[in-house]
Amino acid sequence: MKVRQNLYLDREISDALEALATGPGANKSRLVNDALADWLARRATRQVDDLFRHRLDRMSRDLAGIHRDVEVLLESLSLFVRYQLTVTAPLPVADVAAQAVGKARFEAFLNQVARQVAEGTRTLDPRAAVEDRK
Incomplete structure (x- = not known):
């Protein structure tokens, strides 16, 4: 169902609307209806953007910090x-004994990494250094 509206438009907007409506299959009502629907949709989008802006900014800062940490880690x-x-x-x-010692050390290293990942502890965590001193 369509509702009739009486609107007052500025002369230049009315002239532009008249020029657009001269094309085949175009009419003023459809043009104004579509333009108003688009404007309302963009306005709602802006409100959603305002709601998420702070959260997205914080996530961007966190991601930038993670990116920096990964770069430092890879360079190190x-x-x-x-x-x-x-x-x-x-x-x-031919040095089988040295290779066996190397394999054992590597296995110990992998086990230590797996244990720390499972426990959620980090070697570079400042709190871990304080706990190690106790």
Whole structure:
């Protein structure tokens, strides 16, 4: 059902509406109806944006911090690996005992990482350093 409305428009807006309505299949009512519907939809979108703006800003800051931490971690790891590879000589293939010790150390390392991930503890957490001193 359509409701009749009596509106007053500025002369320049009325002229522009008249020019748009001269095309085939166009009429003033449909043009005004569609324009008003679009405007109302954008207004509702703006209200939703205002509601989420603070939360999205906080999430963006948190994500930027995580990005920075990952970059520091990757750079530290790459420097350590480069240092380790340049300082440590490779083990000879015939030295089975040294390779067994290396495998055992690597397994211990993996177990420690798995344990800390499961417990939710971090080596670089400042609170962990305080607890270690106790």
